[in-house]
Amino acid sequence: MRRLRLGMAQINTTVGDFKGNTEKILEAIAEGRSRGVDIITFPELAICGYPPEDLLFKPKFIDENLRSLDKVINGSSGITVVVGFVDAKGDIYNAAAVIHDGELVDVYHKIYLPNYGVFDENRYFQAGSECPVWVIAGVNVGINICEDIWYEAGPATVQAYAGAEVIVNISASPYHLGKRSFRERMLGARASDNVAIVAHNNLVGGQDELVFDGNSIVLNEKGELVARGKQFEEDLIVADLDVEAVFRTRLHDPRWRKRTLLFEEQRWQAPKVIVSEEPVGAQKPTLAPRHVEAKGMPGEIYDALALGTHDYIVKNGIKKVVIGLSGGIDSSIVAAIAVDALGAENVIGVSMPSRFSSPGSISDAELLTRNLGMRLLTIPIEKVFQAYLDVLKEPFKGVKPDVTEENIQARIRGNLLMALSNKFGWLVLTTGNKSEMATGYTTLYGDMAGGFAVIKDVPKTMVYQLAKYRNALGGREPIPSSVLEKPPSAELRPDQKDTDSLPPYDLLDPVLKAYVEEDKSVEQISAMGIPEEVIKKAARLVDSSEYKRRQAPPGVKITPRAFGRDRRLPITNHFKGY
């Protein structure tokens, strides 16, 4: 039986960490060699990390990346390696090196450069124009990069029609809710349409606002799952690919046999490149395939937030975080995520009660920190609040209290957290959710003050689901039931409720999804059965809060369209979307 033993190294790289990334790559190569793989693959731009953004304009960055590639080439004896790097040939390319036994045999240049959503690859790279088929251990392998495989009749198809039996796609495909199943459906179609084995090697780890979920998979020529790697964790997926089945199936497949039709219109050359001709797989006993079951909502989101938070903190060289605990659901879930991601000893809570804090809020924060085993500081803000009111008495003479005095309280809390941050090197985690960020129901430099906004892309209704999920994980329930039950309040004036200012969240969140993520009009959202005045109010709040969001800290993207680089709106804008 003709087969190929494939190793896919689903590693967690760091942007610009050439030393660390190269060490990880060399370790995985050694591990792959010891497990008898013929070919080991790595994610897109594994050598420099993804996305490198404008670091790509620094010639020294490109140089270090090429020197690191040399180290990988030197460490490749007796094995074939496919690794992502930045190629420099007069211009720069998002590239895959095809390395065999100590030599760089060939380089592939990514053909489709994504330039939508969070991606800006046209800003950096020149596109490739060739998609060869490489003969590796006697098997025809088509290698391409991420976006390339998303196009039907794209490079993967050209390679399959030119004889590739296995398609390797090295990728850095960021997570959002629903992306995994969408990706797996697409890859399944690509495998069965081209009657080829598809191996998708994804990146894992957090990078600023992005989380890469791993979930690397191998699909057979019918589009069926052969192996799946871990979710939100590093992994080395080793699979024996049954290449013989590909040819057998192709002989029965009319679409593949009619492939010459497409070939007449083909845009890219597909030359054949020999890497190693002798089949090697046959000597080894066949491996049993390994599936890791993928989690669904809300566990998947929880893990994404934990990994994104962990990696932002740790990759930025920070050890401990500090969180203002109001006794509400948002700060409670952020504390739980932080403890799960960093350990209870690295998470400090701060209760900052005011004249408007309810006794329940204070005791809920205390109970939460006891449940999570984390430290709690208490700093009442009354004295500072009173000092502000005193110095502002003269300038505010004759005008009534309003949101100004509410914001002062939020900003005192922001300042106290930042003071702890400055003094002890703790990073402040902010606790605002997506519903608040969307509507501007948040205080700039107040509750928005901090280094990382864990749940900024999580709608309020989903925050409740996450809290219930975490409480149900087993062991002591960290989040007190009263936190889940009481009506949301900022507690910045007597008897304040979120619903004084906002529609109820179960009405608001679907509107925000339709308006923010899908750019639907008021009429289209209204057809979902939601009252027009709710839609208009929400849309008005979204439109007028752009200036606040522009100054928000980064946070983990978990929806198809997050605020930030994913949604680029002007601040100065007279267009009303409602």
Add this chain to the structure above:
Amino acid sequence: MRRLRLGMAQINTTVGDFKGNTEKILEAIAEGRSRGVDIITFPELAICGYPPEDLLFKPKFIDENLRSLDKVINGSSGITVVVGFVDAKGDIYNAAAVIHDGELVDVYHKIYLPNYGVFDENRYFQAGSECPVWVIAGVNVGINICEDIWYEAGPATVQAYAGAEVIVNISASPYHLGKRSFRERMLGARASDNVAIVAHNNLVGGQDELVFDGNSIVLNEKGELVARGKQFEEDLIVADLDVEAVFRTRLHDPRWRKRTLLFEEQRWQAPKVIVSEEPVGAQKPTLAPRHVEAKGMPGEIYDALALGTHDYIVKNGIKKVVIGLSGGIDSSIVAAIAVDALGAENVIGVSMPSRFSSPGSISDAELLTRNLGMRLLTIPIEKVFQAYLDVLKEPFKGVKPDVTEENIQARIRGNLLMALSNKFGWLVLTTGNKSEMATGYTTLYGDMAGGFAVIKDVPKTMVYQLAKYRNALGGREPIPSSVLEKPPSAELRPDQKDTDSLPPYDLLDPVLKAYVEEDKSVEQISAMGIPEEVIKKAARLVDSSEYKRRQAPPGVKITPRAFGRDRRLPITNHFKGY
């Protein structure tokens, strides 16, 4: 004599203001008609404003733009109009409508979509593939859009070689120092290389971080300046184009006569489209050409900052601004710019002295506001500062005072300014310069707190030049001489000087330009004769301050590479540029 009377409407549009933009366009058409122009042109995307960013993903935005175009078509009796809009033909295009006498005759689609620096046009638009020559009043006219004319052998050349005698380029070309002369050189080369009259209709006005400088020009077929519009102001440039001279000169020009060489490799079709064949110019007496002299540095930068600030404030519906006045040079120049842009009655200064403020600083702020005729509030911060120190005594027990206590003072000032902003609707102008933003010598949520950062792209050494320029304008010198003379200090601890933390600005600023704007390496900067330890220190500070800049308010771009969308670096980044 064959001639064409051209009107170029250099208007100040607002993104999304379909009503306002359309009214401006109709007024300019009426004015052009009354001055006997054959053809009137408008800037790129004049109907929707530039750049619309992700508003382009809202179908309702595209619809309103098309309805506004209809109004322009209806208002075009007896005249030819060229106006920028978003065309929707299955996909969307950055387009120019060619309108004549109440009819939409043709539409041009921009071919080169800029996707570098501040531009993201590949994110939005499909590219065009045709560059026709239109016969307008009997003259062959090539029309194209902004980036299209920056490429030699691009659309302008194809049109000229297909017979266009006049090239009209409608544009939204943002300002930075040196851009005007660079643009004029390029346009001059394009005119003389193609032996064609070139008319460049630029946008004017501020939009978030961008300022468009106007400076629309007409160049004759030798590349000589025929007319130049105002700088940083609206204008209607009317010029009689001597088309006869083009044909006469072409007969003597071997390059134009050999043009068929290029034609064999041409990528785009250049069909001929008839708009109006009868020459009309001959009945009118010839206009004398009008040049507006362009200002140089630093007046040009001062005007850019004033226009950018004015437009951000006014287009966002705000009337008054508030500025924290420390008595230093940065807040002094920001106050002067604000008063020039908005009027003294709309600018409020706030002096917020602390235990560390020198008497000179307080009196300098007072003198400045008297000179500028603006209001000054005084709110001492001592009482609030003491309250913070009191509540933090317990958590800070056993640790020494450090930068934490300095930041608390800056943040109190930020909070007080924001309290005034919340209470009275004044927008806070921040006063940090580019040298501070680059090195992170600034307090997040402190002096960085505010809605607009007027001089965030102005290096400190240039701030001094701006202050001297403003003082030399005539009348009472607004900025006290002591402000220009004293060494820069944040006054957050006794006897503090900027040079305690930073290299002297005359050494620092050239390093920052080389490192931030040009991505030069330490070795390359060192070759400029600057000590290596200065370069490394500056580079380290730049690299480690990315997280602060990410939360900064927008401000006017005046250098070739500003912080913000112009320079997109990851926060999480292990690459050291030094």
